[in-house]
Amino acid sequence: MIFGCHVSIRGGYLSAAKHAKQIGAQAFQYFPKNPRSLSVKEFDLADAKSCRRFCEENGLFSIAHTPYPTSITPPTEKQELNIVSILNDLAIADACGSKGIVVHFGSRISEENPLASYHLMLEMLNSILEKWDGDCLLLLENNAGKQAALGTELEELVQVRNLSQYPAKIGFCLDTCHAFASGMWDGSNTLAFKEKADSLGYTEHLKAIHLNNSMHPHGSRKDRHANIYKGGKILPEQMDGIISAFSDIPFILETPSEYGVSHEEEIRVLKRLELSRPAKTTRKKGE
Template identity: 50%
Template sequence: MYIGAHVSTRGGYLGAAKKAFSIGATAFQYFPMNPRSLSTKSLNLGDAEACAQFSRNHGMLSIGHAPYPLNPAVDDGERNRMVQLLTNGLEITEACGSIGLVVHFGKYVGKDPLQGYKNIIQCLNSATRAYQGPSLILLENQAGEGAQLGLTWEEMVQVRKLCEQPLKVGFCLDTCHAFASGLWRGYDWKELEARGEILEYLPHLKALHLNDSVYPYGSRRDRHANIGTGYIGNENVQQLLASKYVKHIPIVLETRTASDGTHRDEIALVKSLVNTNH
């Protein structure tokens, strides 16, 4: 299985891949551009291609994460900026050999949530018209903090189906968000998995953010805890890790680093939970 963590790009994209490999990861996530800004980034093709080659050589999978201000649910006036960011991120993730770009589902502040969904679909359509490569937009479920969109699999599946090019859109499941939003109770993965198959969500799951939750089920609070230290617990994480849908996709920790500044021990813990399943 492909297990790893979010890593810094301070040493470039190749540096991120090497950092992940050095801590025992077989998967990693990185920010293709500044995570706090709406600025696009010029692509250092040599660095990105070296990252892709290193990842191939060491059997690693990767995903990029879009900047936090990227909001596909915004109205017309702001959409062009979001589309530019999306296409820029997709071009960089493609060059780095990554599966795709993780994008938060979106926050809509207007009175009619239906308009929010329409905005997301229009934004995704514009981006997939502009970008023709293999990198996927990976819609991430939300915790329900400050926005009520993107909490259910039904919404995410429907938005994907209504896109002009659904094959360019996949999903990234965040376990903390799923728990906080009320989607996953922790102990009921088998039932949730059966529903995810029927809804056709899980067949398009391309990445997993593996995080425990600081707050209880249904809290609508997005606070990640290290694996086994929150309200989800190791037993429930273990049940999820036994799913066939996570066997061949990147599983990425977005938790606090340990005292050594890395996720080395936590990656080893997750691997041990997988091995106990067998």
């Protein structure tokens, strides 16, 4: 299994990758630029390429996360700003060798026309991806359900990908806190949840999982992350269950550090749990 966490790019992209390796991560996520701005960043291409080489040499997996203001259902006056910003994020992440950039599913823009948000999402995605020819994917992330958010059902995410003009350029990122808070997954229905994800074609395009506990109960629609095994409403055995169900997907922590638990400690615990699990055996044909 692959475990990692979100890291800072304060010292540059190569520095972020080195920090991830130093704390024992096998994967990492980063903001490609100022997380509070949609401005286009003139980035250091040499630094980004050095990051790519380091990751290739050390077997590190990475993804990037778009800045907080990013939206694929923005008001008309901000649509071009978001398109240009997301293309900038894709270019940076691609240069760093990252698998994709995470963008949150859109929000409801009209009470009178429920389909308006989906139409706008598709228009935005098509406008972005027709201009993009790199290897980096755009990864749609499920929402927790706050502020009229959509993207709380697997069917929505899969359908938007299917209806886009460029489905091969779109993948998914599953957030466990969001899935729990939205009601999509309650911790005890992991087998049914995984079977549904498989049958819809979601799992085959799932490239990363944000491994987060939730500070609020199932179905609360409140997006507040908790540490994996401390202070969360998702029970340890339920967290272990989701990890086992999606064991071949990289897990990346976005958990808080202000409660005395570091990412390094959590990764160490997760690795120990992996080592303590019984090894899987493969049955030969005819046995």
